[in-house]
Amino acid sequence: MDEKNSIKEKFLEFEKFLNFVGPDKEQLIIVLRKAQNIFGYIPKDIQNLISKKLRIPIAEIYGVITFYNYFITEPEGKYPIHLCMGTACYINKSENLLKEIKKILNIDIGQVTEDGIFSLSVVRCFGACALAPVANINGKIYSKLTPESLTEILKKYKEEGI
Incomplete structure (x- = not known):
């Protein structure tokens, strides 16, 4: 499987999870953990998707991500x-x-x-x-x-x- 299909599959998996959660703001940490588990980090486009689906301002999401050192916004090395x-x-x-x-x-x-x-x-x-x-x-x-x-x-x- 090439990298493009892998990314698409990850995105679809995450989108399915978001649809399951629905617009529940209380699930933000769980959603962020799921995103990081799937992608290895939380890219900007995924932060924007979370913002739309959970109806939370992007600044608030970014604030949570940067508050907890568990979350990262850039890919890590091997x-x-x-x-x-x-x-x-x-x-x-x-x-x-x-x-x-x-x-x-x-x-x-x-x-x-x-x-x-x-x-x-x-x-x-x-x-x-x-x-x-x-x-x-x-x-x-x-x-x-x-x-x-x-x-x-x-x-x-x-x-x-x-």
Whole structure:
């Protein structure tokens, strides 16, 4: 199946879900979660569709999306990197990890590498302060990171797709 048909099928699946929900404003979070599960992120055209179907202003929808760090508006890389910059991680030098990631991957926060393998975002807390500094890479938590250990982890993902 080519990418165009895949996108069309995803859109049809989501539209069917929206029709099932109907214009119930109380279902916004559920609808946003469903959109993100289907598309991997919540693109602008899907936000507009949600706005029409639920009869909620687009600004309100965007406000909810940007309030919760679970929701994203741009596609992530194959291996998304979420680096904690909360107090405990910051005190334990997570800013050095951020510099290292930017240097190694040549991307900034909110960007995806040219090959589509990695994307980078920061979060405020994973609730793993005793393990600081912490990063979530492709859904796996890595703790007590150093620039050296992070470099090795990224190398393994790139080479082996761990």
